[in-house]
Amino acid sequence: MLDEIVISRAIIETFTEKLTRNLDLDVAIVGGGPSGLVAGHYLARAGKKVALFERNLAPGGGMWGGGMAMNELVVQEEGLSVLSDFGIPAQVFCDGYYTVDSVLCVSSLVARAVSSGLTVFNSIGAEDVVMTGERVSGLVLNWGMVMKSGVPIDPLTVRSRFVLDATGHPASVTEVLCRKMGVRLNTPDGKMVGERSMDAEKGERQTVENTREAYPGLFVSGMAANTVFGGYRMGPVFGGMLLSGKKAAQDMLALL
Ligand code: 48F
Numbered sequence: 001m002l003d004e005i006v007i008s009r010a011i012i013e014t015f016t017e018k019l020t021r022n023l024d025l026d027v028a029i030v031g032g033g034p035s036g037l038v039a040g041h042y043l044a045r046a047g048k049k050v051a052l053f054e055r056n057l058a059p060g061g062g063m064w065g066g067g068m069a070m071n072e073l074v075v076q077e078e079g080l081s082v083l084s085d086f087g088i089p090a091q092v093f094c095d096g097y098y099t100v101d102s103v104l105c106v107s108s109l110v111a112r113a114v115s116s117g118l119t120v121f122n123s124i125g126a127e128d129v130v131m132t133g134e135r136v137s138g139l140v141l142n143w144g145m146v147m148k149s150g151v152p153i154d155p156l157t158v159r160s161r162f163v164l165d166a167t168g169h170p171a172s173v174t175e176v177l178c179r180k181m182g183v184r185l186n187t188p189d190g191k192m193v194g195e196r197s198m199d200a201e202k203g204e205r206q207t208v209e210n211t212r213e214a215y216p217g218l219f220v221s222g223m224a225a226n227t228v229f230g231g232y233r234m235g236p237v238f239g240g241m242l243l244s245g246k247k248a249a250q251d252m253l254a255l256l
Contacts, residue, residue: 022051022119026256028139028160029053030126030173033061034238035211035222036166037109037118038082038245039252044117046253051158052118055125055144060106061168062223067236071102076204079239082246086112105238127155129163129177129218136163136177136217162252164219166245169195169233171224174214185214185228193230195223203234211244212251221248 027043029036032054043050052059066072075083075090075098083090083100088108090098114120123144130138138159146153165173174192177183184190196203203226210225220228221244234240 018119019121022049022121023158025049025051025158025160027162027164027252028126028158029164029166030139031061031166031168031222031224032056032059032110032120032122033166033168033222034063034109034241035207035224035245035248036061036164037113038086038242039164039166039221039248040118040120040245041086041109041113041116042246042249043252044113046249047117048253048256050118052113052120053124053126053139053141054120054122055147057123057144059110059120059122063102063106063109063238066102073100073102073105074098074237075100075242076237076239079242082239082242100238126167126173127176128180129173130157130159131181134183134216136215137161139163139173161256162217162219164221164248164252165214165224165228166221166248168223169227171220171227174218174220174224174228177215177218183215186212187214187229192228195227196230196232198235199232200234200237203232204237204240206231207234207240207244208247211247219248219252221245 026048027050029052040052077096090100093099125144125147126139128140129136140155142155210229211221214220214228222241
């Protein structure tokens, strides 16, 4: 006989233990798109304590929909090494261009990253950062559904040596830091530069170049890096996102 109360206790006790274990982290990643998942995988594989917070029910960000909800992703030659690290097969489309089924890609990124030791908290979003002096030192978290509804329920916090803003186009972690703290970012005029219109070639290069520390304790990756440091958008080509996540992990590993 299945006991409903045992089922409830199993969920509550296991989740509570998991959350408690992740209150003090090496890296707290915000956003479960390609750059966040890839960064989480390499950090976890290197033995770091890392958790990813995704405010939606499903991690994957902009990857599920390919281009205009046609669920194939394009990856250029440079991104293949990351796909291969995740065991994701790509089909040749023509010289230098490869396609990947987006559902296979997202599910494999998530599965491999979690198997490497990344803890993913879906349905939990970051609504603010924790500051220690002039440094970002953690996240202020709430249920994604609470954030969406605007119901005034107080959050909980986690501490981390680094935060990675992998929130895509809005760069929402860096945005809240600037809005609330008026800090000077590591950009030419100290402010978020903003994303530019589409140029796939430049955008792909820039998303990797722009992956770096934007403020003490706060790294940016993926499209958030282009929003913060100013870069073109690139649309549904994903090599840059994968490489950005890898670079974010490598740069933080060098400092941890
Ligand atoms: O946008 P997204 O996929 O991030 P990315 O790694 O990749 C961008 C590409 O998918 C695509 C592109 C083509 O190359 O430009 O857009 O830069 O995923 C960002 C994730 O962050 C979540 C959001 O729900 C999405 O899944 N997110 C955003 N703000 C928050 C958040 C927040 N405050 N807390 C938690 N999750």
